[in-house]
Amino acid sequence: MIFFDIDGTLIDHASASAAASLRLHDQFASQIPFSREEFPTTWETALMKHFDRFCRGEISIWEQRRARIRDVFADSAPTEEECDVRYRVFIQHYESLTQPFDDATPALAQLEGKRLGIISNGAREQQIGKLQRAGLLQYFSVMVFSEDVGLGKPAPAIFLEACNRAGDDPADCIHIGDDFTCDIEASRALGLTPIWVDRFGTSSPEIESARISTLNQLESALGRELSYAQGEKH
Numbered sequence: 001m002i003f004f005d006i007d008g009t010l011i012d013h014a015s016a017s018a019a020a021s022l023r024l025h026d027q028f029a030s031q032i033p034f035s036r037e038e039f040p041t042t043w044e045t046a047l048m049k050h051f052d053r054f055c056r057g058e059i060s061i062w063e064q065r066r067a068r069i070r071d072v073f074a075d076s077a078p079t080e081e082e083c084d085v086r087y088r089v090f091i092q093h094y095e096s097l098t099q100p101f102d103d104a105t106p107a108l109a110q111l112e113g114k115r116l117g118i119i120s121n122g123a124r125e126q127q128i129g130k131l132q133r134a135g136l137l138q139y140f141s142v143m144v145f146s147e148d149v150g151l152g153k154p155a156p157a158i159f160l161e162a163c164n165r166a167g168d169d170p171a172d173c174i175h176i177g178d179d180f181t182c183d184i185e186a187s188r189a190l191g192l193t194p195i196w197v198d199r200f201g202t203s204s205p206e207i208e209s210a211r212i213s214t215l216n217q218l219e220s221a222l223g224r225e226l227s228y229a230q231g232e233k234h
Contacts, residue, residue, distance in 0.1 A: 001142060001166040002222070003117045005153075005177030009197050009215075010104045011130050017044060020094035027089055033074045046071040055121050055152030095126070100134035101199075107215035108139045111222075117142035119162045119175060121152035121182070142166045153179070154186030163192075174225065176218070184209050193225050 007013035021043035025036050034042045049071070050064035059067070066083035070076075073086070108116070116139050120127050124145040131137040144162040146152030153159070163170045170191040177183025177197065184194040184207070194209045201213065210221045 001115045001117050001163075001168050001173050002111065003119045003142075003162055003166075003173060003175045003192075004140075005175075005179065005183050006118060006120045006122060006127055006130065008178035008199070009176060009183075010100055010108075010136060011134060012099055012101055014044075016094050016097035016099070017047065019097050020090050023093040024086070024090045028073070028086060031073050031075065034072065039072075042072055043068070051121070055146055055155070057151045057155075061123050061147065091126075095129060095133075098130050098133065100136060101215065103215035104134070104136060107218045108136060110219050111139070115142075115166070116140050117144070117162060117166055119144050119153065119158060119177075121146045121158075123147060153177075153182035156186070156190055159187055159190050159192060174222065180207075195221050195225065 004010055018040040021040045022036065024043070025032055025034075025039045029036070032039065046068040050059070050067040053059050053067075054061060054064040062084070065087045066080060069083040069086050070078060078086075118127070118131075118140050120143075122130075122145060124143075124147055127145060128137065128143070131140070142162060142165050144158060144165060146158060149155075149157040149161050151157050159170065159175070163173055166173065174193045174195060175183060175187035176195045177187075178199065180196060180198075180202065184196045187194045188209060195218070196207070196209050196211045197215065197218075198211050198213055210225055212218060212221050
């Protein structure tokens with residue numbers, strides 16, 4: 001099976017998150033001790049800090065959301081209810097702003113007839129909603145999210161659960177993602193074949209994995225990887 005990551009691979013999370021964070025700032029400017037200009041970076045730093053804790057199984061999905069809010073607001077101890085109200089302002093804007101990358105639909109359409117799946121650290125309901133609004137949900141028959149196993153990528157459990165649900169050995173699966181550590185190194189360590197979607201030309205050492213800058217290059221990259229794998233078996 002060919003597995004895909006969602007955010008940064010199929011869906012433009014970064015643009016939506018930055019724009020939604022500005023709307024959050026606009027609504028609560030008097031309570032946020034950061035300038036509007038710097039707030040998208042501040043928000044993303046808080047997001048990743050606590051989302052990583054969620055992926056490690058240290059806190060729940062709502063605990064990490066509340067922790068983000070507490071990091072960026074001036075009051076030191078807002079209640080859970082206050083945090084939730086503020087977070088919902090962000091998430092309502094975020095969900096309305098998420099869009100697929102322009103290359104996502106054509107790339108998936110080219111793979112018609114192949115078995116496709118999802119491995120994502122995001123919350124199931126939210127991630128399925130993104131795919132549905134983007135018109136991409138129809139392509140996937142297996143979907144595994146961090147909450148299904150209590151851990152997110154790069155933990156082995158989420159990859160193994162996805163392969164198990166697909167009924168495939170990891171060696172017979174491909175994982176396509178944008179995060180070098182969580183998607184590429186982690187999947188390769190378990191025997192999956194990774195393909196790195198490096199949209200921003202990340203500076204890094206030479207890697208063994210296939211590396212593409214756009215999903216327009218995916219079909220040819222898959223062809224090379226599958227040919228190589230078949231050659232190894234003969």
